[in-house]
Amino acid sequence: MELIILTGLSGSGKSTGLKTLEDLGFFTMDNIPFRFAGLILKDLKNSAKNKEVQKIALGLDVRTIIDADDFNTFFTEIDNLNIDYKIIFLEASIQCLLNRYNLTRRKHPLTKNTLLQSIEDEIFLMEDIKDKTNLIIDTSFLSAKELSRKIETAVASFSKNILLNIHLQSFGFKHGVPIDADMIFDVRTLPNPYYLEELREKNGFNDDVFDYVMSFESSQTLYNKILDLVTFLIPSYIKDEKRHLTIGIGCSGGQHRSVSFVRRLQKDLNNIEDINIYSMHREKERGNW
Template sequence: MAKKKIVIVTGLSGSGKTTALNVLEDLGYYTVDNLPCEIGFSFISSSIENIALGMDIRSFREIEEFTNFLDKLKNTPDIIYSIIFLEASKEVILNRYNLTRRKHPVTEKTLLQSIRTERKTMAEIKELATGIIDTSFDKPKELTQKLKTLLGLDVDIKDINVHVQSFGFKYGIPIDVDLVFDVRFLPNPYYISELKSKSGLDKEVSDYVMSFELSQEFYTKLMDMFDFLIPHYIKEGKKHLTIGIGCSGGKHRSVTFAELIYKELSEIDNLNVYVNHREKERGNW
């Protein structure tokens, strides 16, 4: 008998929960938003097979209500569940609320205080999440792909999904990464006139970055670390690992390393590996 699939979409108000539920509905899930925890288990006990539940700070009075609901799911053998936690920067959430003029579910003196209080309250739930998505710069198409990846809807079933992301420290560290590595200590192609306008996707830049013994040594140490870490993550049941590689602008050194890591990890049979370059997607190149 096939197990019932439950996806819980939670996170910060204004981070895109409604959009995510619409995506899941298009993917064949029966969706319900703002479901109270106290009736959650009764609802999923219905005959509906694939269910997506929108559950945020309005769904419970105390965090224990949410954790008790999860305990019931864990102890039900015919249910597989995932928790997708959505978040965004406070600036983006402020802007979204100012545009929609909706009332924030947390009542504080200011909207900013409401956002901060909610983030603090939801921190414990974030720790329980199967996957975390920062929607600050996501378009609906990008959110759709991230959801499908996290839920394994468009990939072979393998031991773990590894997402490698390059970024620029000048634009901030991604908030949805598990491991962050800084390659700003390596020689910078930005200061080479014929390489400045190119990126780590270009062979000339990649060859320059990797022409130094320091780069080669660091790359070898990184891969040795991943060879050690990833099997242990798999053993502990982790299904998604996001690796962030950062340099100053997120265009040359970090891109070179992200691509090399992606190519080498992709050769390992039990991994689904993805790569993206944040600053390219944001138009910062």
């Protein structure tokens, strides 16, 4: 049996995620209380032996928690069943969730005095399951199509027995620092292609911009130090059973230097076994370039 648990914060895109998994051939179930989900999986595993059900996607969120023990009991049950499962956790910034609820006028599953309090309480309640997660996807600036593509990529990677997921993110400091980054590297000290008229409107995906950024000795030195540190830490993170590592690389606008560094880092890290590399370019997704 192949089991994927899709969970996360309410309003972060779980419905879209489940539809994507259904399109990928998964038998999907949503909003089953934790205390019943284990029993259902036990029955489905017996069905899987008869090849009736092979791929299952289970949507779980704060609405499925009846009491504090449900979480631990559920995972104990599926561990006892020897089911190999992966967890995808969807989240978004508080401001983004507030905007989505105000736009749709839907009621938050936690009924608190304010919508903000409901969201903050849910973030606290979901911390335990987030810690067990194989992949965290921040949907704050993702379209439904982009979220589907990320989930499709994740499902493909799960079959490769990945021990660590590394998320590389370029960003512009003038638009704020990513709040979910485990490590942040600043490449603003390097020569900036923005000041060359022929490169200003281009970005790090363009080879002439990439070649310009990486042509300086200072760029090579900084890049090699970043690569050395990251590759040094990867075995330690795996040993500590850390499932995901988010690395932010920032320049002034998040268009030239940081994108070039993420582009090269993704290529070099892809040579390491047992890890999966994801990259995103925040300012491109926000429409800032």
